[in-house]
Every structure is written in structure tokens, then in C-alpha cells.
Amino acid sequence: MTHQAQPTALSYREALFKAMHDAMALPNTLVFGQGVNDHKGIFGTTTGLGEKFGKNRMIEVPLAEEGVTGICIGAALNGAYPINIHIRADFVLLAMNQIINLAAKYKYMFGGLFDVPMLVRLVIGRSWGQGAQHSQSLQSLFAHIPGLRVIMPASSGAIVDSYAHAVQHHRGPVISLEHRLMYDLTFERDHEPTVLGKTPFSQRRVRKGNDVTVVSTSIMSLEARRAADWLADRGVSCDVIDLHCVSHIDANVIMESVGRTGRLLVADTSWQPYGVGAEICRIVCERDPGALKAPVVTLGMAAAPCPTAKSLEDIYYPNLTTLTDSIAKLVRGKADHGIELPHERSMADVYKRFKGPF
Amino acid sequence: MANTHNERLKRLIYQTLLIRRIEERVIELYPSDKIQSPVHLSIGQEPVAVGLCEPMTARDVLFTTYRGHAYYVAKGGKLPELMAELYGRKGGVSGGKAGSMHLAAPEVGMMGSSAVVASTIPHAVGAALAAKVRGDKQAIITIFGDGAIEEGVYHESLNFASLHKLPVLFVCENNALAVHTPLRERQAFDIVTHAKAYNINTTVIEDGNDLIKIADTSAKLLESLRSGGGPEWLMIKTYRYKEHVGPGDDFDSGYRSRAEMEKWLATDPLYRWADLVKEMEADVKSEIDRAVAFAEASPAPGLADLLTDVE
Numbered sequence: 162m163t164h165q166a167q168p169t170a171l172s173y174r175e176a177l178f179k180a181m182h183d184a185m186a187l188p189n190t191l192v193f194g195q196g197v198n199d200h201k202g203i204f205g206t207t208t209g210l211g212e213k214f215g216k217n218r219m220i221e222v223p224l225a226e227e228g229v230t231g232i233c234i235g236a237a238l239n240g241a242y243p244i245n246i247h248i249r250a251d252f253v254l255l256a257m258n259q260i261i262n263l264a265a266k267y268k269y270m271f272g273g274l275f276d277v278p279m280l281v282r283l284v285i286g287r288s289w290g291q292g293a294q295h296s297q298s299l300q301s302l303f304a305h306i307p308g309l310r311v312i313m314p315a316s317s318g319a320i321v322d323s324y325a326h327a328v329q330h331h332r333g334p335v336i337s338l339e340h341r342l343m344y345d346l347t348f349e350r351d352h353e354p355t356v357l358g359k360t361p362f363s364q365r366r367v368r369k370g371n372d373v374t375v376v377s378t379s380i381m382s383l384e385a386r387r388a389a390d391w392l393a394d395r396g397v398s399c400d401v402i403d404l405h406c407v408s409h410i411d412a413n414v415i416m417e418s419v420g421r422t423g424r425l426l427v428a429d430t431s432w433q434p435y436g437v438g439a440e441i442c443r444i445v446c447e448r449d450p451g452a453l454k455a456p457v458v459t460l461g462m463a464a465a466p467c468p469t470a471k472s473l474e475d476i477y478y479p480n481l482t483t484l485t486d487s488i489a490k491l492v493r494g495k496a497d498h499g500i501e502l503p504h505e506r507s508m509a510d511v512y513k514r515f516k517g518p519f
Numbered sequence: 520m521a522n523t524h525n526e527r528l529k530r531l532i533y534q535t536l537l538i539r540r541i542e543e544r545v546i547e548l549y550p551s552d553k554i555q556s557p558v559h560l561s562i563g564q565e566p567v568a569v570g571l572c573e574p575m576t577a578r579d580v581l582f583t584t585y586r587g588h589a590y591y592v593a594k595g596g597k598l599p600e601l602m603a604e605l606y607g608r609k610g611g612v613s614g615g616k617a618g619s620m621h622l623a624a625p626e627v628g629m630m631g632s633s634a635v636v637a638s639t640i641p642h643a644v645g646a647a648l649a650a651k652v653r654g655d656k657q658a659i660i661t662i663f664g665d666g667a668i669e670e671g672v673y674h675e676s677l678n679f680a681s682l683h684k685l686p687v688l689f690v691c692e693n694n695a696l697a698v699h700t701p702l703r704e705r706q707a708f709d710i711v712t713h714a715k716a717y718n719i720n721t722t723v724i725e726d727g728n729d730l731i732k733i734a735d736t737s738a739k740l741l742e743s744l745r746s747g748g749g750p751e752w753l754m755i756k757t758y759r760y761k762e763h764v765g766p767g768d769d770f771d772s773g774y775r776s777r778a779e780m781e782k783w784l785a786t787d788p789l790y791r792w793a794d795l796v797k798e799m800e801a802d803v804k805s806e807i808d809r810a811v812a813f814a815e816a817s818p819a820p821g822l823a824d825l826l827t828d829v830e
């Protein structure tokens with residue numbers, strides 16, 4: 162890939178379209194999804210690709226999540242590269258048997274005789290009353306299972322590079338959780354986080370700092386960047402790490418940062434029990450709990466299914482104010498930290514040029 | 520002329536009109552952002568809900584889908600609580616936690632609606648099993664779309680219901696679309712023949728605008744359930760006028776034509792019985808106005824409500 166050929170800025174949606182386009186340009190890629198060939202084309206990420214590359218490879222599927230996932234596995238075993246798209250992560254729950262009992266196990270269970278290279282694209286819904294069944298952020302469920310590679314791209318570059326890597330190099334199943342609220346955001350190439358490892362699946366540094374380590378996922382990485390920018394003007398320096406790949410975390414990246422800052426806050430998009438925050442704590446506690454000067458702080462969704470009413474949804478998720486406040490408290494070591502806070506109660510309103518209905 | 524219409528027809532038309540006007544009020548309100556919930560409107564499909572629900576008692580149990588406004592109303596759910604739920608207010612049936620996609624009214628036998636396609640079909644089978652075990656003459660009804668038939672759980676449910684001769688009525692609301700994909704691009708089999716293969720009686724109603732026929736058929740099938748005849752299966756062909764989700768029209772998007780809708784408009788009971796409709800408009804409007812006023816006045820839920828009812 163030539164660097165010059167790439168545009169300087171891409172929206173998340175355009176990045177997804179480019180990734181799908183480039184994948185389809187390879188002869189053995191199959192894309193499966195409900196609505197891939199309709200006029201909406203999975204929020205504009207597959208539009209026109211059926212016409213261009215053939216509907217025999219851009220495959221409109223019946224409502225049959227488990228069956229289609231199994232079909233993807235069979236295709237992967239026999240020389241194709243399947244990409245299976247669910248417009249909400251919640252729908253993949255119907256296919257958990259195929260993903261967890263089969264795709265994740267196939268290589269190991271047969272002693273390495275097989276590979277199951279495939280990509281599952283899941284969209285996390287949020288705002289406009291998505292409610293309990295269209296909003297779940299299921300990374301921990303997947304990251305718990307050996308054999309799966311789970312990513313949560315938080316920029317256009319992360320999409321383009323990771324999907325190309327999945328399709329062209331990675332030999333196992335990749336679960337990617339995209340965030341619906343990011344689709345309309347544009348990311349400048351010059352502002353992409355720094356990749357902290359050898360492959361596009363590696364962790365990324367969003368911002369370098371010395372007072373506190375903020376480890377974040379998906380859209381919380383954007384919030385962490387905003388909070389860090391705000392706090393930088395007020396004398397607090399945040400080291401922000403976008404985990405990106407939540408299933409394979411480079412402990413050295415985390416430990417190096419915590420070693421410098423002595424303080425850790427984890428901001429995830431999901432529930433906290435058994436989640437990303439817990440995993441980062443495991444990494445630190447097993448290696449060097451003494452590196453911490455203060456108790457860890459974790460942020461995530463409230464311990465309930467997602468409510469539909471906006472007044473509840475706005476307090477269900479952390480927002481810029483609560484995140485900034487939490488970081489300030491941690492760094493200053495007290496609740497009345499005296500640092501001015503941004504006034505922003507609804508993250509959805511900020512990102513939401515997303516105005517329903519879906 | 521109006522006197523010649525019998526009371527029953529009037530009741531059916533009133534319900535149909537009420538649902539249509541509620542849905543239209545949702546469309547009207549939508550740009551104000553007061554209803555922040557994905558709405559799957561039933562405009563065009565209301566006669567199916569109204570006809571089916573006519574012979575049901577409040578003790579008969581109905582399971583339906585995210586396209587549930589019509590069933591909520593037809594089953595007898597209260598309008599103010601419906602409107603407040605759509606507004607995400609405390610006065611809503613579920614205090615704003617449900618929104619449009621998860622309507623319920625257990626006091627009149629409407630169980631929770633799910634936004635995951637086909638996911639409530641087995642609940643109806645289980646409810647029927649419980650009714651049978653308890654020796655209760657309840658009828659259990661499950662409503663689903665033509666897309667739901669593609670899901671494995673549908674097949675598993677038909678088999679179990681037939682095997683155990685359960686009092687459940689399976690109703691396929693066939694609008695021949697799953698989102699934008701027509702049935703012929705999704706199914707290689709005939710839905711009716713397939714249901715028959717499970718040894719379940721099947722009935723098909725070609726005209727989903729025929730209120731009386733739907734209501735009479737529903738009455739007959741529910742009677743059969745109550746007398747221990749085992750499961751029944753009914754398909755009603757119908758047509759969705761609006762986009763799959765959201766308040767708009769979508770005839771310009773290329774996957775279907777306005778001419779298709781016009782064919783259905785020709786038998787739409789609200790045009791067919793325009794004289795009756797005219798007489799009812801004022802009452803319908805004031806019912807809806809009252810519901811909207813209730814919703815507007817109802818407070819938003821807050822922190823004290825966030826963690827209630829989790830377990």
C-alpha cells in the first residue's frame with residue numbers, strides 16, 4: 162500500500178467502506194449480512210459492492226445467524242475469507258455456539274490441522290432509545306475465549322489497517338466491535354494514535370503524559386482524548402492508551418505507563434464485572450501492584466440493562482464530565498480537586514449527528 | 520347510511536382508526552425529538568392486529584414483536600401509558616425503560632415485546648405448556664413476521680408445540696419484507712407447506728385488510744385451542760406502508776414501488792368505511808390528545824430509577 166495514495170482524512174464509515182472494498186477486491190472474499198445489498202448497505206459500508214464485485218460474493222442472507230456463522234466457518238475451512246456482518250452486536254448472540262464452540266476451537270481442538278480465517282463485524286448501538294437489546298457492548302464475552310481475536314477500532318486508521326491485516330495476514334477468527342456513534346466522525350491521518358507494537362492489532366497511544374494512565378476502549382478512547390486535552394490545559398497530564406485489541410493486551414505497554422504515572426483509570430464501553438477494567442487490574446496486580454500510588458478507578462455502563470429513556474441513558478454511560486472528574490479526583494487524591502470541569506452531560510448529543518431512528 | 524353498519528364493524532373500525540392515528544401522531548411528533556426511540560410503525564398492518572385481538576380476552580396471552588404499537592392498543596393497553604413510554608417518561612408502562620420496541624401490558628395479556636427477531640416465539644410455546652399443565656383454558660398467541668420464519672428457533676418451537684399438542688396460535692404477519700429484502704430473496708421453501716410438515720393445521724388469509732374475516736378466523740382458531748385441539752398456524756398477508764423503522768416513506772429507495780401500496784389502499788378499511796371514519800375522528804383525536812398530554816406532563820425518570828428492577 163502506498164502512503165501517498167491514502168486520503169488525509171476519512172470518516173469511520175468511509176474507512177469501513179474502503180476496508181470492505183479492498184477485501185472484496187480479493188477473489189476469495191465473501192461478505193455475508195442481512196441488508197448488504199439493499200440501498201442502505203449496512204450504514205453505507207457495503208453500498209454498491211454487490212454490483213461491482215458480484216452478489217455471489219456479497220451475499221444477502223436470511224435471518225439465520227447461527228446457520229450463517231456456521232456457513233462462514235465452512236467457507237473459511239475451504240479456501241474463502243468470510244466477513245459476517247451484524248448491524249447490532251446483540252444479534253450475534255444467536256450465533257455464539259458456532260463462534261465459541263466451533264470457530265474459536267477449530268485450530269486447537271484438531272492440533273493445528275485447520276485455520277478458520279474470518280472476520281465478524283459487530284456494531285455497538287447507542288442513543289436514540291436503542292434500549293436493552295440494541296446497545297450491548299459484548300467484548301468481554303468474546304475476549305474471555307481463547308482462540309478469538311477481539312478488536313474495537315477507535316479510528317478510521319484502526320479500521321483500514323486492522324481489517325486489511327485480518328483479511329490478508331491473520332489466520333484465525335477476528336471479532337470486531339464497531340461503534341455506531343463513530344460512523345460519522347472524521348479522523349485525520351496525522352492525528353491517528355501511535356501503534357505500540359508490530360501489527361495493526363497492537364495497542365495504541367492516544368496521548369503521552371505522566372500523571373495518570375488512562376486505558377480505554379472504542380469510543381471511550383475518544384472521550385479520554387477529549388478529557389486529556391481539557392485537563393492538559395489545567396495542569397494534569399494523561400497517558401492515554403487505546404487498547405484496540407482487548408483480547409491480546411501487551412502487558413509491557415500497560416506496565417511501562419503505570420510505572421511512570423503510578424495511577425490507573427480504565428474507561429470501557431461495557432459493564433464492569435469481569436470486564437476490561439478487571440482484566441487490566443489483573444495485568445497490573447500480577448506484575449507490580451506496588452507501582453500504583455492510588456486505588457484503580459474503572460468506568461463503564463451502570464450495572465443494569467440499557468434503559469431506553471434518554472434521561473436514563475445519559476446517566477447510564479459515563480460522559481466527558483464524569484470521566485474528567487474521575488481523572489481529576491484520582492490525580493489530586495480528593496473529591497474537591499478544584500479543577501474546573503467541562504459541562505457535558507450527554508455524550509450522545511455530542512457524537513450524535515446520529516439522530517435515529519436506528 | 521351509518522345506521523346500517525353494525526356495532527361490531529364500528530368497534531373494529533374504531534380500533535383500526537385509533538391505531539392509525541396514533542402512529543400518525545408519532546410521525547408528527549418525531550421531528551420534535553420528544554420520541555427518541557426507533558419506531559417500527561404498523562401503518563397498513565393495523566387490521567391484522569385489530570381482527571386477531573377481537574375474540575381474545577384479557578386472560579389470553581399474546582407475544583409480539585418490536586412492531587408492537589398496534590397489538591398494544593388492540594389488546595387493550597392504556598393509551599396514556601403507551602404515549603408516556605414512547606416519550607421515555609416515568610408514567611410510561613415500563614417507566615421509560617422499554618420505549619417503542621419493548622411494549623407490554625400484562626394486565627390485558629400482552630407480554631413483553633422483543634427487538635430480537637423470533638425470540639418470543641418459544642415464550643408462547645412455554646406459556647401454552649404452562650396453561651395446559653395448569654388446566655387453564657387460556658389461548659396463547661404469538662405474532663411474528665415472515666422474516667422470523669427463517670430463524671431456527673421458529674422451527675424448534677413449531678415442533679415442540681405440535682409434539683405436545685399445545686394451545687398456541689402461531690400467526691405470521693406476512694408483509695413479504697424483512698427490512699428491505701423481499702421474501703423471494705430469502706426463502707427457498709413455501710411457508711405454509713413447511714408449517715404443515717409439523718402436523719399443524721394451517722390457515723391463510725390473503726387479504727390482511729379484511730377485518731371481519733380475520734376476526735372470525737381468529738375466533739374459530741382460539742376456540743379450537745381452548746377445546747384442546749392442539750396448535751394452529753395462521754398466515755395473514757399484509758402490507759407495511761412506511762419504512763421498516765422510522766417515521767418516513769421509502770418508495771423512492773428502489774426496493775418497492777408505490778403502486779404496490781396503492782393496491783392495498785384499495786381495500787384499506789379506513790378508506791372503504793370512510794363515512795364511519797369521519798364520524799369517529801373527533802373521538803379518536805381527543806383520546807390521543809389526552810394520551811399525549813399525559814405523556815407531556817409525566818416527569819423524566821432519573822438517578823433513583825436507574826438501578827431499580829435489575830434483579
Ligand SMILES: Cc1ncc(C[n+]2csc(CCOP(=O)(O)OP(=O)(O)O)c2C)c(N)n1
Pocket residue numbers: 195224226252255586634635636663664665666667668694696697698763
Ligand atoms: C436476530 C435478529 N437478527 C436481525 C435483526 C435485525 N432486524 C430487525 S427487524 C428485521 C426484519 C424482520 O422481518 P419480519 O420478521 O418479516 O418482520 P417485519 O419487520 O416485516 O414486521 C431484521 C432483520 C434482529 N432484530 N434480530
Ligand SMILES: [Mg+2]
Pocket residue numbers: 664665666692693694695696697698
Ligand atoms: Mg416482514
